[in-house]
Amino acid sequence: MTIHIDRERCVAAGTCVMTAPAVFDQDDDGIVELLQAEPADDAGVADAVARCPAAAIEVTV
Amino acid sequence: MPKLEVSDLIARPARCPFDPSSAVVALLDEDEFGRVDLPLQPGAHVVTRYEDVRAVLSDTRLSSAPGGLRRKPGELADELNQLRLPMLSDDDPEHATLRRAVAREFSIKRVAAMRPMIERVVEEALDDLEAAGPGADFIAHVALPIPSLVISELLGVPYADRKTFQERSRILLDLTVSQEARGAAMAEMFQYLGGLVHGRRAQPDADDILSRTLRDHGDTFTDAEVTGLGVLLLIAGHETTANTMGLGTVLLLQHPEDLAAVRDDPAVTDRAVEELLRYAAVVQMPFTRHALEDVEINGHHIAKGDDVTCSLTTANRDPRLLPDGDAFDIHRDQPAHVTFGYGIHQCLGQQLARMELRVVYPALLRRFPGLTIAAPVEELPFTTATQTYGLTALPVTW
Numbered sequence: 510m511t512i513h514i515d516r517e518r519c520v521a522a523g524t525c526v527m528t529a530p531a532v533f534d535q536d537d538d539g540i541v542e543l544l545q546a547e548p549a550d551d552a553g554v555a556d557a558v559a560r561c562p563a564a565a566i567e568v569t570v
Numbered sequence: 571m572p573k574l575e576v577s578d579l580i581a582r583p584a585r586c587p588f589d590p591s592s593a594v595v596a597l598l599d600e601d602e603f604g605r606v607d608l609p610l611q612p613g614a615h616v617v618t619r620y621e622d623v624r625a626v627l628s629d630t631r632l633s634s635a636p637g638g639l640r641r642k643p644g645e646l647a648d649e650l651n652q653l654r655l656p657m658l659s660d661d662d663p664e665h666a667t668l669r670r671a672v673a674r675e676f677s678i679k680r681v682a683a684m685r686p687m688i689e690r691v692v693e694e695a696l697d698d699l700e701a702a703g704p705g706a707d708f709i710a711h712v713a714l715p716i717p718s719l720v721i722s723e724l725l726g727v728p729y730a731d732r733k734t735f736q737e738r739s740r741i742l743l744d745l746t747v748s749q750e751a752r753g754a755a756m757a758e759m760f761q762y763l764g765g766l767v768h769g770r771r772a773q774p775d776a777d778d779i780l781s782r783t784l785r786d787h788g789d790t791f792t793d794a795e796v797t798g799l800g801v802l803l804l805i806a807g808h809e810t811t812a813n814t815m816g817l818g819t820v821l822l823l824q825h826p827e828d829l830a831a832v833r834d835d836p837a838v839t840d841r842a843v844e845e846l847l848r849y850a851a852v853v854q855m856p857f858t859r860h861a862l863e864d865v866e867i868n869g870h871h872i873a874k875g876d877d878v879t880c881s882l883t884t885a886n887r888d889p890r891l892l893p894d895g896d897a898f899d900i901h902r903d904q905p906a907h908v909t910f911g912y913g914i915h916q917c918l919g920q921q922l923a924r925m926e927l928r929v930v931y932p933a934l935l936r937r938f939p940g941l942t943i944a945a946p947v948e949e950l951p952f953t954t955a956t957q958t959y960g961l962t963a964l965p966v967t968w
Contacts, residue, residue, distance in 0.1 A: 520666075520669060520673070520914050520916065520918075521669070521670075521673030521674070521676070521677065521918065522910070522916045522917070522918070522920060523676070523677060523678045523920070523921045524906075524920075526677075526678045527678065527921070535677040535678060535679065537674055538670065538673060538674045539673035539674040539675075539676065539677040539680075540670075540673070556906070559905075559906045560906040562628070562911070562912050562913055562914065562916035563628075563913070563914055563916075564628065
């Protein structure tokens, strides 16, 4: 699993950090940052994708 | 195409004050779009299914900008009409410019750092409830003051001005007072925050949202724009959080088997907050969208120029999202509910709202272990004519 984020689309709702804090963080401006591009397990990533209001997270297997 | 009344969207059945009306549930069951004559948007589409609501709210062909709305001039008091809610009623790129300027204020880390301040505000509100004695109104003493005091802290409203600030914000958001009184309170609020912004512009070194915005984006935004932003933050976070706090208290007290866990176990508290956000869904209809071109949603046609509204209450209970969505269950794994909306306009203050709710319930249950509602739930004054669902009063004893 490889995760791609689109920081331009991000609207800083924080839902990804809430559901997958080991994988996503927010920078000082609230915009998504990727902590792990290839996490070993799902670790809430599917939930983060489902919740992201701006479709800013993409996962390829 | 089923025709609904506005009351079908905002009123809930008297005997089941948390359930959506049978008319919107019928739309959900039949997978239909309805039509409703909203005051400013006659013949608006009504969308109820979870997937359709998410599709509508995230489709940029459906505009949030009032320029696209068929407003009838003169239908709103001048003062309210002049309040153009920045960000909320903008599409990108205007929306994004403003949102990015303040997004950092509401990140998970920033909100976590606010926790001690929120705990202090909550304890003060509970002191006030205790001093008022059994039979006191939870809404007036706790649910309404907390969001107002928290936003006062964030905006840097001086202590000496807080009472006046709170009083104006209460009037501004009270739909039972006259349009004129609300318009006057709105004007006073703009004037007050305008004064704060003017002072911060001269000396922008304080640790608050207005100062930071002027420091970092002072060249981009005028004083009037920063003032409008302050008023928006006040309005957007106030009644919504207060109503959720009141309704959540009723829901938790109706499930006494859960109270000890909500009081003592932070993981359960977090889940319970998420469930009551889903279940109560206080913003019953999000801002109306306006089709900039023809759009197909799940086989339903929305023509260019049409207006669209959604029922967030039914979306959160859609059986395709949750098999038992009508049940209140604080232990369930939460699906991605749409209480905070969806798409680029999804609530920017959602993590702050969650934090206020996560702090208030354990503190309330610790302080008042014998808390009960001092009236039958079906006789409580639920709001039946407002876009935001809630209680106008909640008498409690302990």
